[in-house]
Amino acid sequence: MQTEIIIAGFGGQGVLFAGQLLSYAAMDAGKEVTWIPSYGPEMRGGTANCTVVISDEEIGSPLVRHPQAVIAMNLPSLDKYEPLVKSGGVLIVNASMVNRQPTRTDIHWVMVPGNEIAEELGDRRMTNMVMLGALLANLPILPLEALIQTLEAHLPARHHRLLPLNVEALKRGAEYLAVKA
Amino acid sequence: MARELLKGNEAIAEAAIRAGLQAYFGYPITPQTELLEWMSKRMPELGRAFVQAESELAAINMVYGAACTGARVMTSSSSPGISLMMEGISYIIGTEVPAVLVDVMRGGPGLGNIAPAQSDYNQIVHGGGHGDYHLIVLAPASVQEAVDLTVLAFDLAEKYRTVAVVLLDGSLGQMMEPAELPPMRPVKTTFPEWAATGMMGKREKRNILTSIYLNPPDEEQTNLRLLRRWQEVEASEIRFKEYFMDDARYVVVGFGSAGRVALSAVRAARAEGIPVGLLRPVTLSPFPYEHIRKLAQRVEGFLVVEMNAGQMLEDVRLAVAGQKPVEFYGRLGGVMPFPDEILSEIQRIASGGLTLEGHPRERWLQRMNGKN
Numbered sequence: 004m005q006t007e008i009i010i011a012g013f014g015g016q017g018v019l020f021a022g023q024l025l026s027y028a029a030m031d032a033g034k035e036v037t038w039i040p041s042y043g044p045e046m047r048g049g050t051a052n053c054t055v056v057i058s059d060e061e062i063g064s065p066l067v068r069h070p071q072a073v074i075a076m077n078l079p080s081l082d083k084y085e086p087l088v089k090s091g092g093v094l095i096v097n098a099s100m101v102n103r104q105p106t107r108t109d110i111h112w113v114m115v116p117g118n119e120i121a122e123e124l125g126d127r128r129m130t131n132m133v134m135l136g137a138l139l140a141n142l143p144i145l146p147l148e149a150l151i152q153t154l155e156a157h158l159p160a161r162h163h164r165l166l167p168l169n170v171e172a173l174k175r176g177a178e179y180l181a182v183k184a
Numbered sequence: 185m186a187r188e189l190l191k192g193n194e195a196i197a198e199a200a201i202r203a204g205l206q207a208y209f210g211y212p213i214t215p216q217t218e219l220l221e222w223m224s225k226r227m228p229e230l231g232r233a234f235v236q237a238e239s240e241l242a243a244i245n246m247v248y249g250a251a252c253t254g255a256r257v258m259t260s261s262s263s264p265g266i267s268l269m270m271e272g273i274s275y276i277i278g279t280e281v282p283a284v285l286v287d288v289m290r291g292g293p294g295l296g297n298i299a300p301a302q303s304d305y306n307q308i309v310h311g312g313g314h315g316d317y318h319l320i321v322l323a324p325a326s327v328q329e330a331v332d333l334t335v336l337a338f339d340l341a342e343k344y345r346t347v348a349v350v351l352l353d354g355s356l357g358q359m360m361e362p363a364e365l366p367p368m369r370p371v372k373t374t375f376p377e378w379a380a381t382g383m384m385g386k387r388e389k390r391n392i393l394t395s396i397y398l399n400p401p402d403e404e405q406t407n408l409r410l411l412r413r414w415q416e417v418e419a420s421e422i423r424f425k426e427y428f429m430d431d432a433r434y435v436v437v438g439f440g441s442a443g444r445v446a447l448s449a450v451r452a453a454r455a456e457g458i459p460v461g462l463l464r465p466v467t468l469s470p471f472p473y474e475h476i477r478k479l480a481q482r483v484e485g486f487l488v489v490e491m492n493a494g495q496m497l498e499d500v501r502l503a504v505a506g507q508k509p510v511e512f513y514g515r516l517g518g519v520m521p522f523p524d525e526i527l528s529e530i531q532r533i534a535s536g537g538l539t540l541e542g543h544p545r546e547r548w549l550q551r552m553n554g555k556n
Contacts, residue, residue, distance in 0.1 A: 023360065027189050030362040038189070039359040061326075063448030065359055065441075068522045157189075 004059050006144050007067040010134075011052035011084055012076025012097070017131030021074070022053035024135065028145050028153040029057045039065045050079065057144060072142045074134045076100060076117070085112075093142045095134055113141060113180055120175050129172035136176025147177050187362040193218035195327050195363050196260075196286055196350065199334040201226055204369040206255040207233035209246035213265045214298040215354035216288035220260065232371070240265040244272030251281040252393045254379030256338050256372065260286035262354070263304050264295065273347055274313030277410070278395025280378075282341035285319075286334070286350045288357040291518025299518025300353035300441060305495035308349055309469045317410050320348040320417060321469040323439040325425075327361035333466070335366055340421060344413050351468065353491065355441050355520060414470075423466040424475065428454055432461030434533055435479060437500050438489040439465050441520065446489045449526035458534045468496065476503035485509040485538040489526055492516065494545040501544075509538035512548045 008025065012018040019040050029036040037056045054070070056062050072093040075081040077100040088094050090109045099118030115137045121129035139147050151170050158166065190198070197219045200208070208223040220236065227234035233250070237243035243259050250257040261269060266287050276283050289304045291297040312319040320340050324330040330352060337348035375381050380391050397403035428450055429435070438446040443464035450462045463479070465472055480486070485508050488497045494512050501510050513529045515521045539547075 023189070026360060030187060030189050035362070036189075037359055037361050039355060061447070062361075062444070063451065064445040064523045065355060066445075066520055066522065068524060 005062070006057045006072070006142070007070040008055045008057075008072045008074070008138070008142070009052055009067075009070045009084060009087075010055070010074040010076070010131075011050070011080035012100075012131075013047075013079075014049045014051045015047040016051065016076045017128060018051045018076060019053050021131040021135045022055045024150060024153060025055050025057075025145075027157045028149045029055070031153050031156065032145060032149055034058065035060060035062050037062045037065045052080070072138060074138055076130070076134060078102065081105065093138070095137050095141065097130065097134055099130070111141060113137060115176060115179050117176070120179065121172060124168060124172055124175065126168060129168060132169050132172035133176035133179075136173035136178075137180055138176075139173075140177040140180045147173060187364050189360050190327055190331075190363045190365075191218060191358065191360045192327050192330055192352065193288070193357040194222045195331050195365070196334045197222035198226070198365055199331040200258055200284065200338070201230065201232075202366045202368050203335045203338045204256050204371045205232065205258060205338070206371050207247075207250040207257040208259065209233075209235045209237050209243045209250070209257070210259050211237055211240045211243050211261065211265060213240075213262045215290055215300070215357050216260050216262050216286065218357070219286065219288075240268035241272065244269040244276075247283050248272055248276050248279070248281070251276055251283045252279065252380045254281075254372070254375035254381065256284075256342075258284035258286065258338075260288065262288045262290050263292050263301075266304065266307065270311070270313045272313075273319070274315050274317075275395050276347055277313065277317050277319075278315060278406070279393050280345045280410070281393060282338075282345050283347050284334070284337045284341050284350070285347055287352070289351070289353045297518045298354060300355035300491065300520055301516075301518050302353055302440060302442060302491035303493070303495070303516070304351075305468065305490070305492060308351055309471070309495075309499075312347070312349070316407050317346075318414050318417075318469050320344070320346060320421065321351050321467065322348065322423075323351045323466060323468050324356065325440050325444045325464060326363075327356070327359065328363040329466070330356060331363050331365060340417075344417055346413070346417075351440070353441050354518075418470040421467060422470050422472050422475070424472045425464045425466060427462040427464070429461035429463065431459055433459040433484045434461070434487065434530065435483050435485075436460060436462045436487045436489060436526070436530065437465070437476070437496070438462070439468060439496060442489045442491050445521050445523055446526050448523035449530060452523060452527050453530045453534075456531075458530060460530050460534065465496070471499050471503070473499070473503040476500060477505065477507075480504045480507040483508065485511065485533060487511045487513065487526075487529055487533055488544070489521070489529075490514050491520065494548070497544065506540065509540050510544050511538065512544035514548060
């Protein structure tokens, strides 16, 4: 069993971190996992994406043409990755950063106002956590609780004061979909 | 020990440290700079030697000097930087001292780009500097394998008094995977009898370490000595991994990242009922010629997959020696193939696409041109 997730946005949105958190959680759950980044030379802006492959067996290709799921954090990412999601797959869109809805009818897509939810919580930098929570609510690869435990286990001690807000952001992202349904 | 999520470059650095690395001399170059940065933090923490040299040329010569003391020493670089190190590598080999080199290949030639490639296979496997010698070349395909092969590289380099290379590409250097690091091995406190360790009244005779042999017959003897040691390496150190090979009628051959992508394709092909297997050489040098020669007797054909224009392809063809058809698929310049591309090739081969006529690279180029 293998799942592939691509998280894409611009540099500074925490795209790579979100992928790493997912990867740590998969590893802690005893899975095989590969995280591979792709980004331009810019420190902010530009493009940033990572591919996370989670599997029960030794992973082959670290990159996939048609992922099972995509988190699109901004419009260029939506434009690039909407056509590539596997049929029957999941597309989580940051509604705050796009001006259109996905047009495909053969995938399960959800619009989540990530920036607004994060700002409500007090920090727009939590947008990536909101989107990650929304992903897990729609793609049952790992329970949300697993991600929370992973954050506690792997986040360096000096960042632990940020834990409560990150956990809240994850939960709010996951709950947003529940409300919609 | 537990698994940790590690980035390839950093895992290799820490694995070397755990293997008792005593000195690292390097220079930054994408996509391996994280290795240098990891060393810059850890080596001083442990009281070991670290220098960011003024160039790769300087770095390899620092390695040369340190290697002469018998200490465990390494450097790392990427394609253009490795080119700068060629002379130094030859000197290290000619002096018969051990060292480890990590080569994280990127797109080229020239400045190229920072994307992953395998286009330096010939440079390292069939070259590695001027002179008549072979390097030991280890090609991992996962972060765990990179850890294990880095540790092995030091053992092999010392056992055979040679340079052992861990050869990977930018994707393996940048990716993060769960891996288990070995426990910390203490640094050496005893050194080989040939090493320059400072006489300190313990030895009567000075050790002279040099690659100069002005008298050609002496140089010939040195070369013969290197060759005899290489024969020992060939006899004992070949390593490869096989997947789905028991009943395979077709064999895909790929190393490193290309091997991984091919694994995904082979799995998909098997799901379609195609009897294909994968051979992934782990030592590129010494190369599993004999194993491939024997495989050729029982399979119908080979597909070599590389991220270059067909370099390991020639070693496979040499091994197959015309017994069976060999096909090729490659991507160039830092482009990584997707599994479906290789699956298409497997499907084509399995439905009659094999021939002994002509050269596989010509056929591949025609197919590539047909697409562009």
